[in-house]
Amino acid sequence: MSNTIKISLDTSQYRLPTSEDITSAKQFILRREDYARVLEAKVDECLANAAQEIVTICYKYNVDPQKFSISSQYNEKMMAEIAEVMDNAEEEILDLIYDYSTATVPDGSPSGRKDALAAWIALLGRGNRNLQDTLDGYLYKAMKDWEAAIAALRYANVAMAAAVTKVKSHLHSIYTMPEIMATFDHADDFNATYIRNKGVQKGAVGISNNGSTNVTNMAKLTLQMAWMKELSMEHEEDGAAGYYVLRGSSYPCETCDSMVGFHKMEDIDGYPPYHGHCCCYVIPIYGIDGKTTNNERTQREDADAIAQARAKFDAYSEEWEKEYFNPSNGGFNVYHKKHQFSNVKPNGAAMSGGQAEKHVGRLLADFGAKQVEFLQENGNGTAKPDIRFDNRTWDVKYISTANENTIRKYIENARKADCAIFYWDRNNKLEELKSAVTRTIGKFSKKGELSTIPSIFYINKDGLLQCIFDNK
Numbered sequence: 011m012s013n014t015i016k017i018s019l020d021t022s023q024y025r026l027p028t029s030e031d032i033t034s035a036k037q038f039i040l041r042r043e044d045y046a047r048v049l050e051a052k053v054d055e056c057l058a059n060a061a062q063e064i065v066t067i068c069y070k071y072n073v074d075p076q077k078f079s080i081s082s083q084y085n086e087k088m089m090a091e092i093a094e095v096m097d098n099a100e101e102e103i104l105d106l107i108y109d110y111s112t113a114t115v116p117d118g119s120p121s122g123r124k125d126a127l128a129a130w131i132a133l134l135g136r137g138n139r140n141l142q143d144t145l146d147g148y149l150y151k152a153m154k155d156w157e158a159a160i161a162a163l164r165y166a167n168v169a170m171a172a173a174v175t176k177v178k179s180h181l182h183s184i185y186t187m188p189e190i191m192a193t194f195d196h197a198d199d200f201n202a203t204y205i206r207n208k209g210v211q212k213g214a215v216g217i218s219n220n221g222s223t224n225v226t227n228m229a230k231l232t233l234q235m236a237w238m239k240e241l242s243m244e245h246e247e248d249g250a251a252g253y254y255v256l257r258g259s260s261y262p263c264e265t266c267d268s269m270v271g272f273h274k275m276e277d278i279d280g281y282p283p284y285h286g287h288c289c290c291y292v293i294p295i296y297g298i299d300g301k302t303t304n305n306e307r308t309q310r311e312d313a314d315a316i317a318q319a320r321a322k323f324d325a326y327s328e329e330w331e332k333e334y335f336n337p338s339n340g341g342f343n344v345y346h347k348k349h350q351f352s353n354v355k356p357n358g359a360a361m362s363g364g365q366a367e368k369h370v371g372r373l374l375a376d377f378g379a380k381q382v383e384f385l386q387e388n389g390n391g392t393a394k395p396d397i398r399f400d401n402r403t404w405d406v407k408y409i410s411t412a413n414e415n416t417i418r419k420y421i422e423n424a425r426k427a428d429c430a431i432f433y434w435d436r437n438n439k440l441e442e443l444k445s446a447v448t449r450t451i452g453k454f455s456k457k458g459e460l461s462t463i464p465s466i467f468y469i470n471k472d473g474l475l476q477c478i479f480d481n482k
């Protein structure tokens with residue numbers, strides 16, 4: 011994203027955004043794209059699993075490559091098994107889309123807010139169809155893509171295990187599979203729809219010829235649109251007078267260029283994305299005589315929250331050591347008396363593992379207002395998660411002196427927790443950490459075990475918890 015930003019605004023009416031406003035608008039898009047990538051990987055995992063099951067079912071029924079099609083006319087029992095796989099896949103993918111698309115609704119929002127966004131999402135779809143009907147159509151096409159692949163692979167005498175591998179690895183490029191291309195020379199000998207049509211879907215202008223690709227693209231675009239819808243509602247609630255659109259990427263796009271600049275809040279449907287992959291970002295703009303009521307309300311809510319945190323802290327039993335309470339934000343640390351702090355200090359490191367853990371707990375309380383519990387451990391300190399806050403368990407890994415391979419081992423070791431926090435106080439480890447995360451995601455996606463990887467966070471130089479991979 012470009013660093014030189016020109017904002018032209020009528021300053022007699024509107025306040026110029028601060029540099030923090032601009033940074034947080036960009037960070038919102040980066041976080042959105044992170045979530046979109048994880049959603050895509052998870053939807054891909056569902057599709058790969060469904061493809062695997064369908065190949066296995068068709069091989070079990072020993073289908074005839076040329077007569078075969080996925081339909082009840084060909085084999086009613088087989089079709090019933092396949093329909094169940096497809097129904098489950100559809101349900102799982104819809105759940106993923108809703109979960110990730112509504113993940114931006116802030117925790118503690120009035121109930122109903124998530125429901126309202128979910129209802130809005132349900133109406134998104136291609137043409138005048140809703141989300142579920144659109145997904146249904148794309149999944150049906152994916153199933154027909156697999157039908158062509160299975161016919162071609164059976165025709166080429168490919169064994170089941172190899173057929174599963176081939177279909178999964180060609181999920182997004184099914185018609186480049188050599189076995190399918192070979193059938194196109196005598197396409198009329200087959201019953202599979204997309205062998206007969208030589209891979210071409212009639213009347214499908216503007217969408218991919220591949221069912222799986224349409225599914226993942228739709229999942230990502232739905233998430234992007236939902237996040238921007240939620241953002242627009244937040245801006246409106248905060249009393250913004252309008253919003254300012256800026257390009258988040260530099261490729262030429264007339265549509266996006268035409269939207270750059272100030273829009274009044276009445277034009278709330280003008281928020282990006284303006285197309286798939288659109289990274290345009292939005293800064294809320296407030297009037298000169300902007301409201302302060304929100305601020306006052308926030309202060310009152312803060313005082314209540316701190317009082318509640320204090321009561322919770324005071325109520326911990328004898329088994330806990332009440333180590334620290336921050337009276338200005340309600341963050342705290344409590345240590346279970348059976349929590350083990352390691353005294354081992356890595357060569358060249360500033361602190362022992364236990365000291366680093368305590369330090370991270372303190373940063374979380376002071377800068378994140380987190381209510382951190384250091385959990386009970388028994389004997390072997392690596393078998394249980396280190397801490398708990400925000401209703402998730404966390405492992406703390408001190409990596410000032412660790413290399414990328416060690417960091418990868420730490421990520422795998424942290425699978426017992428929901429999340430892992432990486433902390434360093436010398437040697438910037440961010441690039442090594444990111445690379446270790448990318449490689450670990452790759453390794454576990456291939457095995458179909460992506461969901462076992464913890465979400466990955468680190469503490470930045472301002473003491474703030476930053477997410478680089480959210481796998482919740």
Ligand SMILES: [Zn+2]
Pocket residue numbers: 257258263266282283284285288289290
């Ligand atoms: Zn754009």
